[in-house]
Amino acid sequence: MPLDAPPDSRQVWLPAELAGLTGLPGGLRYAHWDGRSPFPADPGAVEFYVPPFVKDLDVISRPLTRMKRLKAVQALSSGTDGLGTWLRRLPGRVVLCNARGVHARSTAELALALILASLRRIPEFTRAQDRGAWQPAVSRSLYGSSVLVVGYGEIGSALDDLLTPFGCAVTRVARTGRDSPRGPVHPVARLPRLVAGADIVVLTTALTPGTRHLFDAELLARARDGALLVNVARGAVVDTAALLTEVANGRLTAALDVTDPEPLPAGHPLRGTPGVLITPHVGALTSAMWPRLEDLVRRQLNRFASGEELDNVVAY
Structure with a gap:
């Protein structure tokens, strides 16, 4: 890593987890910050900022108002x-x-795990194990189920691949309709009709003003009795x-990796409701995460140093 760059070099801040990252371009001066310690250098000189890998926006944004020369921010989340x-x-x-695509496979993997755990009553059996009880019960099968994937981007597509061996009838929804290698993708305007035919509804869409509370009381009421709602997107997509x-x-069941609010307060009624499985926003958190993030940051910094356009640019 070119830590011996001249003092007047363009400043880059990286998260502490990437302190050992190699293959970075020369001509840049690198500092590392964990989000808790004092700033490692003057924020006013920073041109490229990769925030710490935390969900707390207050931590991420703390140096931003002082970054007067900032040109690019590379988030580590999708x-x-x-x-x-x-x-x-x-x-x-x-x-x-953003880190679009980096976390797609891991998040899709968790979505599948949540589906299987919910259908096969794993939380119920785990609680029985903790009590020392032996309580066999008939479970639902994923095989042949109708699955509605709402937000057919890289995560939705990766989940579609994972569902293939289960012979599911997958219906795909995105903001606008299009064709995909696996079949048609329906526009979100058709969602009220499509949700009524799904055994399982999986949310993988980004949170935007148009998707905030997309699944409100009216749309949830259209879901068929006994349907499973899986949310690996953002909590606020659901009311x-x-x-x-x-x-x-008891009309619906749910498996949620994200909630609104988040983290879900200890006494929140969702925590104790039968038929609800909650994981603490861990879709991206696998052993495959950091090598993929390293590849992304390395590629972006090389493009930045060369004056090329960056990948994964987000409109805001």
Whole structure:
């Protein structure tokens, strides 16, 4: 790593987890920050910022108002909701990039795990194990189920691949309709009709003003009795109060890697509702994550140093 760059070199801040990253371009000066320690250098000189890998926007944004020379921010997450709001406060134009595609396979893997765990009643059997009880029960099968994937991007496509051996009838939905190698992708305008025919609804869409509370009381009411809702997108895509009503009366079940609010408070009623499985936003957190993030950051910094356009640019 070219740590011996001249003092007047263009400043780059990287997260502490990437302190050992190799293959970075010369002509740049690198510093590392963990989000907790004092700033490692003057934020006013930073041109390229890779925030710490945390979900707390207050931590990520803390140095932003002092980054007067900032040109690019490379987020380590696929979702960048909220970060663009901060960048709009800065003078000049800052390019915001996400980690689109990096976490797709891991998140799809978790979506499949949540589906199988919910259908096969794994949480119920685990609680019985903890009590020392032996309680066999008939479970639902994923084989031949109808699955509606809402947000057919890289995560949705990766999940589609994983569902293939199960012979599922997959229906795909995105903001606009199109063709895909696996079949048609329907526009979101058809969602009220399509949701009624699904045994399992999986949310993989980005959080935008148009998808906030997309699954509100009206849309959830259209879901068929006994349907499973899986959310690996963002918690606010679902109206939490409306979902709680549906799961509390037993009409729907849910498997949630994301919630609104997040983290879900300890006493929140969703935590104790039968038929609800919750994981703490861990879709991306696998052993494959950091090598992929390293490849992304290395590639982006080489493009930045060469004056090339960056990949994964997000409009905000």
